[in-house]
Amino acid sequence: MTSAPPPDAEPPPLEELAQRRATARELSGTEAIAKWHALGRLTARERIEAFLDPGSFQEFGRLAGHGEYDDRGRLRRFTPANCVMGRGEGAGRPLMIVADDYTIRGGSSEAAVAEKWIYAERMAREFRLPLVRFVDSAGGSVRLLEKAGHTKIPGYPLWPSTALMSEVPVASVAFGACAGLAAVRVIGAHFSVMVKHQAQVFAAGPPVVKQGLGREVDKETLGGYQTCTRVSGIVNNAAEDERDALAQVRRFLSYLPGNAWELPARVATGDDAERADAALDTLIPQDARKIYPARRIAETVCDRGSLFEIAPDYGASLRTVLARLDGHAVGLMYNDPAVMGGALTQAAARKLERFVDLCDSFHLPVVNLVDQPGVMIGAEAEAAGTIAAAARAAAAIEQASVPWIAVVLRRAFGVAGSMLGPWQGPSGTSLNHRFAWPSARWGSIPIEGGVAAAYRREIEAAADPAARREELEAYYRRLASPFRTAEAFGVVDIIRPSETRALLCRWVRDAYRLMTTQTLGPKRRGMR
């Protein structure tokens, strides 16, 4: 400034705009930010800059906040609203981004100008843009009560949280302790990631638990990444640090379309669609009791380096992965026999249900590589309601209208074994397009155990019961050859494992061509 304005004169409008913008850029001020940086954390603005393509951020609501004026109506002090939001470009697409600023009143959504963050979400819906939330918010405070002079019935009437989930990709990062509404903003997303040892996600933190239950529980136990990404599964992924979390969100969005009315974009990977890797042909051990590296099969079949796993530490007997085939984005599921024998646990079933909904909502064709021993059994599994979770997962599959292909690598038994893909699908015309490797075995009930149950009296009456049981089992094993099923056209084809990639790449091209002829938009699903 060259000269101070006279005491009562307003500064020229452009100058006032520049001043107000400068104050907003400073967020909570140099001192508070220095303390924040000392904790090893980025500010809301730094997180946005690190996430978006350089120079693409078009900020909205940058002048919103709380102004304090003197008795003559002159601005004395200004505190910016504690969220930064706007439109930008990231992962090669336009999107809406909204970031809490914890350094101002703990990032509380109630503390300042709630309309601002809700506007970001409403705009994402109206313009059908992906929504990215950077959540770092302590929740409400009793102090605000005094300011407002009244309490309110909880809720945000204009927040389109549920509708967004059907219409645009929503991704969230938990950067700090996220309680109550903040937790819901993290969880209510298609992909969520939390920073290890820095973020907690819970209904309520330690002081509230102490007050309500009389228990001392630390915040990591209540809502740290071990609890959220391994035990409860409420958050998908854990990140080593803030920048890792941002990279994971960019990666996730790269597979998805901008909204439910669009198809995912093809990204050429340079990998040969006809590549046949002979190593696949010997990867499954002859001995049916031995495990194998399932991840290597997925990596070999898909475009090189294209796998991004969602919820790797939860329900890990089932792996849910975004991947590419001949450059086309797909949702890939496979069983991991190294975890719980690959069984469909309650956690795996919940993960499956959600993953299928994600793929179906955003037109990611589904590839199901199956080695399924069945729904998890035992007292713990029953107490967890595993069979009900499995039934819901099966319903999600049946409600999916996205193109679907299954390849049985080894086992497909029982209720879980019937869940290769939709039998009719919502249109009633789904093919249940299914293939198998020669190592495949299937049935309503496994031979071992099944024979013992059905021939109990005969086996007991035999001179050598063990020998009689083995004889019967060998007979049934021959009957259970997948080639006999193929004779009856119970499977479309049995293929060499090394032929899988070429089969899937041809199929995915057909799948995408089909989808260009279909009317896209949000899916309607009935009760399940």
Added chain:
Amino acid sequence: MTTRLLSPVTGVVWKLSAQPGTTLMTDDEVLVLESMKMEIPVTAPHAGRLARLHVAEGEAVNEGQLLAEIVSENG
């Protein structure tokens, strides 16, 4: 440093692959569990000496149950 190996599954101890005192390299098999008719190896997450085995062959184990302890050489 002592690492406690916990059972990843509910099942039965199928085979003990190493005895107490054995020096283990990373990924060496400590024991094999049987669950859902599959043999699931439990391996050493890092190099060390197998200090204690808490289970015997044929024993039923629950998910999360302590199986063995490994003491790392440098700790």
